[in-house]
Amino acid sequence: MLDRIVAFLERRPDADQSGSDPFSVKQVAAAALMVEGARLDKDFDASERAAMERIVGERFELNADDASTLIDIAYARQSANYDNWQFANAVKKNFSPEEQIDILSMMWEVAYADGELHRFEVHQIKSVASQLGLSDADLEKARKDAQARLGITD
DSSP states (O other): OHHHHHHHHHSOOOTTOOOSOSSOHHHHHHHHHHHHHHHTTSOOOHHHHHHHHHHHHHHTTOOHHHHHHHHHHHHHHHHTTOOTHHHHHHHHHHSOHHHHHHHHHHHHHHHHHTSOOOHHHHHHHHHHHHHHTOOHHHHHHHHHHHHHHHTOOO
16 A cells, blocks of 8 residues: 555646546645644644544545545555655645645644644644745745634634
8 A cells, every 4th residue: 555655646647647546646745744744743633633534525525435545545654754855745746836825724724623733733834835935924824724714813
């Protein structure tokens, strides 16, 4: 299975791709970045898992089973101790700048999911934004978008 996940991230999907892979490189990369953020505080709990499943289900139009499977694949990929650069690079190559900001927003949603915004989660989101070449304003927009979706006020 790990070989299949690595294959997702090593190729750029064609618009008309119709292979047997259940998820696109975009979906796996985005989910893997969210999983890494959730794992950073050493407390990957049910609320974070549920938030990720909801987010990928909504954003990628997946049913509940597919959303859960995508998170399982992303978790396995992250657990293999590969550098986040692979995921950030896949996002940079396969998502528009607007979509990249949306990925950061998804990461913020997961970071807020357990009710405690950990400094490692913040650092990881900022690091991904930097790897994507996004500005501080883009990072703040992503954070504000996530807070608005979650009903969080500063």
